[in-house]
Amino acid sequence: MYDKSIPFEAKIRWIKKETRDTATYAFKITSREIERAYRFIPGQFNMLYMPGIGEAAISISSAPSDHDLTHTIRVAGDVTTAISRLDTGDVLGIRGPFGNGWPLEEIEERDLMIIAGGVGIAPLRSVIRHILNDRTEPRHVKGVRGGKISSPARIILYGSKTPKDIIFRDEFPRYRDAFQTFLTVDKADPEEYWRGDIGLITGMWNKTSFNPLNTVVFMCGPEVMMQSMVKELILKGVPGEKIFISIERNMNCGMGICGHCFFGPKFVCKDGPVFRFTDIEGFLGIKEI
Amino acid sequence: MTITKIKKDHLRLIFDRLKDSYKLVGPRVENDVIVLTEMDFHDIPAGYKDLHGKGVYRLSGNKDSNTFSFSLGPDSFKRFLSPPVREIFAFKKSKKGISANVSSKEEKPTAFIGMRACDISALKLYDKVFLEGPVRDTGYDSLKRNSLIIAVNCLYPNGNCFCDSLGTGPEVRDGFDLAITEIQDSFLLETGSSKGSEILNGLTIEEVSDKEMDEKNSRTEDCKKTIKRHIKVNDLPWVIYRNPEHPRWTDVASRCLACGNCTQVCPTCFCNSSYDRLELSGISKKSREISGNKVRAWDSCFSKNFARVHGGNFRPSRRARYRHWMTHKLAYWIEQFGSPGCVGCGRCITWCPVGIDITEELEAIRK
Numbered sequence: 001m002y003d004k005s006i007p008f009e010a011k012i013r014w015i016k017k018e019t020r021d022t023a024t025y026a027f028k029i030t031s032r033e034i035e036r037a038y039r040f041i042p043g044q045f046n047m048l049y050m051p052g053i054g055e056a057a058i059s060i061s062s063a064p065s066d067h068d069l070t071h072t073i074r075v076a077g078d079v080t081t082a083i084s085r086l087d088t089g090d091v092l093g094i095r096g097p098f099g100n101g102w103p104l105e106e107i108e109e110r111d112l113m114i115i116a117g118g119v120g121i122a123p124l125r126s127v128i129r130h131i132l133n134d135r136t137e138p139r140h141v142k143g144v145r146g147g148k149i150s151s152p153a154r155i156i157l158y159g160s161k162t163p164k165d166i167i168f169r170d171e172f173p174r175y176r177d178a179f180q181t182f183l184t185v186d187k188a189d190p191e192e193y194w195r196g197d198i199g200l201i202t203g204m205w206n207k208t209s210f211n212p213l214n215t216v217v218f219m220c221g222p223e224v225m226m227q228s229m230v231k232e233l234i235l236k237g238v239p240g241e242k243i244f245i246s247i248e249r250n251m252n253c254g255m256g257i258c259g260h261c262f263f264g265p266k267f268v269c270k271d272g273p274v275f276r277f278t279d280i281e282g283f284l285g286i287k288e289i
Numbered sequence: 290m291t292i293t294k295i296k297k298d299h300l301r302l303i304f305d306r307l308k309d310s311y312k313l314v315g316p317r318v319e320n321d322v323i324v325l326t327e328m329d330f331h332d333i334p335a336g337y338k339d340l341h342g343k344g345v346y347r348l349s350g351n352k353d354s355n356t357f358s359f360s361l362g363p364d365s366f367k368r369f370l371s372p373p374v375r376e377i378f379a380f381k382k383s384k385k386g387i388s389a390n391v392s393s394k395e396e397k398p399t400a401f402i403g404m405r406a407c408d409i410s411a412l413k414l415y416d417k418v419f420l421e422g423p424v425r426d427t428g429y430d431s432l433k434r435n436s437l438i439i440a441v442n443c444l445y446p447n448g449n450c451f452c453d454s455l456g457t458g459p460e461v462r463d464g465f466d467l468a469i470t471e472i473q474d475s476f477l478l479e480t481g482s483s484k485g486s487e488i489l490n491g492l493t494i495e496e497v498s499d500k501e502m503d504e505k506n507s508r509t510e511d512c513k514k515t516i517k518r519h520i521k522v523n524d525l526p527w528v529i530y531r532n533p534e535h536p537r538w539t540d541v542a543s544r545c546l547a548c549g550n551c552t553q554v555c556p557t558c559f560c561n562s563s564y565d566r567l568e569l570s571g572i573s574k575k576s577r578e579i580s581g582n583k584v585r586a587w588d589s590c591f592s593k594n595f596a597r598v599h600g601g602n603f604r605p606s607r608r609a610r611y612r613h614w615m616t617h618k619l620a621y622w623i624e625q626f627g628s629p630g631c632v633g634c635g636r637c638i639t640w641c642p643v644g645i646d647i648t649e650e651l652e653a654i655r656k
């Protein structure tokens with residue numbers, strides 16, 4: 001094993017611009033040895049390192065079964081701006097993977113509802129692609145589009161600011177192979193062609209039909225959005241134990257020794273970033289926790 | 290564990306012996322304060338008495354014929370095992386790529402002299418943080434592994450000690466190599482490891498009589514009786530969890546300066562920040578090279594930007610930051626690591642410039 005407190009080098013293989021402030025980067029780990037030892041599960045993150053500038057916690061947006069390791073990064077401050085100036089062939093440092101990841105065992109036999117807001121779709125794309133990659137084989141064997149009759153339902157609800165801010169827009173048609181997808185935007189320019197919904201993600205219930213008692217929810221997005229979504233989900237009858245949310249806090253070390261990322265008694269970096277709602281429920285409403 | 294004794298003037302011999310293979314770190318007086326630094330036998334602040342109150346510390350010298358009459362200063366041993374500023378790696382970025390290298394200096398192992406029961410308990414908590422997490426901290430590991438702990442049993446607690454309430458002192462029970470108890474005419478020595486017994490090889494050690502054992506026990510009992518400060522722990526962590534909006538948090542926030550002193554002196558506080566340190570000489574525009582090092586430095590949850598993220602700060606108010614600190618100490622720790630993050634050393638009470646007392650604040654939250 002390599003030492004996760006020391007960054008290793010990775011080279012950018014390609015860059016795909018997603019929106020005006022967000023791009024997806026594919027990385028190739030330079031060291032063969034580390035590349036072979038590097039394993040992750042959807043929902044985990046890496047600390048991306050720009051020498052002389054700093055590190056940023058960024059979720060892995062590809063699935064373990066994907067060919068490329070990707071990160072989808074929105075420009076925020078120092079580190080993310082510096083990364084946005086890189087080109088194909090440039091290198092940066094990576095430490096990781098860190099965190100617990102999504103509990104995939106929970107969705108083996110249950111319906112899955114993915115709820116994402118903004119760049120919060122990044123760690124969920126990993127799950128989406130994991131499911132897509134996984135199902136290709138049996139689908140071909142059986143020749144049935146949509147998988148086995150009894151296969152669990154898969155739903156994606158995704159909210160963005162405007163149609164221009166939708167990340168992975170070009171991939172959504174493919175997502176529809178396995179998922180019912182619902183897109184919404186806060187507002188859309190009248191000039192812009194937009195067939196989807198306008199309004200909060202919380203307003204989309206009437207469109208979806210799902211069985212709350214059999215549904216597992218994976219959610220990532222702004223904390224206010226997640227809080228109101230959780231409330232609604234519980235009102236609809238989804239058990240709190242089946243709601244998983246990915247939380248964001250200041251990350252410095254990524255490995256449980258710096259104290260920056262506390263959410264109540266939880267280290268977001270090592271106990272999270274994915275939490276079962278009922279495990280953190282008591283702390284969610286407390287201001288400045 | 291075996292117990293033996295040496296004559297008082299033989300303690301020096303132990304120091305002489307340790308010096309061959311260890312760097313000695315222990316108490317010494319500097320600027321009227323007992324600090325922990327590299328030291329030798331003659332540096333022990335023998336006879337000194339330190340007076341502690343809320344935001345009060347006074348040191349008075351040579352009033353006592355005892356060697357270990359003093360108690361704790363602001364430093365704890367975390368200063369040496371997880372130094373205030375430490376290089377994690379040196380980096381270099383050039384056309385060829387990025388490299389990060391850990392420099393491995395062969396250092397002489399350290400013998401920590403005069404560690405008290407509370408600090409040994411704190412060290413066990415540090416082990417949980419730095420060694421038992423998802424990534425073992427190699428720096429701490431190597432410093433700790435080769436070190437030697439010479440403990441001292443406390444007989445004269447200071448006014449802010451409350452280890453007894455937490456079961457972390459005043460007597461050392463384990464986690465040491467050698468433990469010293471000072472009685473009238475000699476030092477009783479308990480060995481806690483084979484390294485500890487090796488130190489005694491060849492010294493004139495004597496058997497301990499029943500009378501001397503009684504003296505040790507009664508002195509320890511007396512010590513416990515002189516501990517004036519107490520903290521009730523049976524309702525932790527719940528009493529704190531139930532009261533996130535207690536008016537006392539606002540009250541303490543009006544007194545707290547958010548200076549972070551309490552976190553710097555606390556032997557269990559471990560919060561830190563890592564950042565890149567660049568020197569001008571490390572930047573070459575022409576060859577597009579930069580080099581520098583990544584350092585990890587002590588930080589504090591009282592720092593204004595400690596919980597800042599892009600677009601906001603999770604704990605902008607002082608109220609939230611004090612609440613976070615105390616809640617971490619007395620509640621979160623229990624969930625995170627199995628025991629409170631306070632060992633009752635009282636340092637945060639002594640060194641708080643405005644005399645905020647964690648035991649009093651907890652009591653107030655209960656009301």
Ligand SMILES: Cc1cc2nc3c(=O)[nH]c(=O)nc-3n(C[C@H](O)[C@H](O)[C@H](O)COP(=O)(O)OP(=O)(O)OC[C@H]3O[C@@H](n4cnc5c(N)ncnc54)[C@H](O)[C@@H]3O)c2cc1C
Pocket residue numbers: 045054055056057058059060072073074075076077078079080081119122123247248249250251252273597598599600
């Ligand atoms: C588990 C996790 C996963 C994330 N995944 C993604 C992702 O896939 N894509 C993406 O675009 N963003 C993601 N973020 C947010 C991303 O970490 C921040 O936008 C980024 O750290 C900002 O760094 P900066 O240097 O550009 O900003 P600055 O404001 O200059 O930040 C300076 C430093 O503050 C800290 N910091 C600032 N903002 C945050 C923040 N929001 N979260 C944590 N630490 C912060 C970091 O240590 C950073 O280096 C994730 C955050 C977390 C905690």
Ligand code: SF4
Pocket residue numbers: 551554555556557558618630631632633634635636637638647
């Ligand atoms: S919280 Fe205060 S009394 Fe408790 S261990 Fe830390 S410094 Fe000592």
Ligand code: SF4
Pocket residue numbers: 544545546547548549550551552591640641642643644645
């Ligand atoms: S409690 Fe005292 S020592 Fe701690 S930050 Fe506040 S003023 Fe400083």
